Amino acid sequence: MNTLSYKTISANKETVHKNWVLIDAEGATLGRMASKVAFLLRGKHKVDYTPHVDCGDNVIVINAEKVVLRGKKMTDKVYVRHTGYPGGQRFATPAQLLTTKPISIIEMAVRGMLPKNKLGDDLYRNLHVYAGNTHPHEAQKPQLLNLKDLK
Secondary structure, eight states, rough: OOOOOOOOOOOOOOTTOOOOEEOOOTOOOOOHHHHHHHHHHHHTTTOOOOOSSOOOOOOEEOGGGOOBBBBHHHHOOOOOEEESSSOEEEEEEEHHHHHOOOHHHHHHHHHHOOOSHHHHHHHHEEEEEEESSSOOOOGGGEEOOOOGGOO
């Protein structure tokens, strides 16, 4: 006889319900916005959150070029990459990246807040960042979300 009156329900790939969320990055602080986006991608805002399952939403971020960094970070912060060749270390500030690749700043910030495993790779694929005000995901009917409403 089973004496438990309840059981813990774990979400799986078939039972999870994924929504499409739209976030406007205009005037948003980079780190604060990235942590909320990672929170949505992970699915921690849902009741049936399961740590080892991709139960988060698909997140669309628009106006990536209008993101804000506080203090002296725009000139003092340094992004480092390597070309793979000897002496191929390259440095860039956020001010330089905003003019050349504004999408990459948000992608790198969110990517660093996701798990470093296969699940993190799957969650990262649910992030869509665009520099302008338009995006090609109108058919999914994304729901506009205000970042100040999230905790």
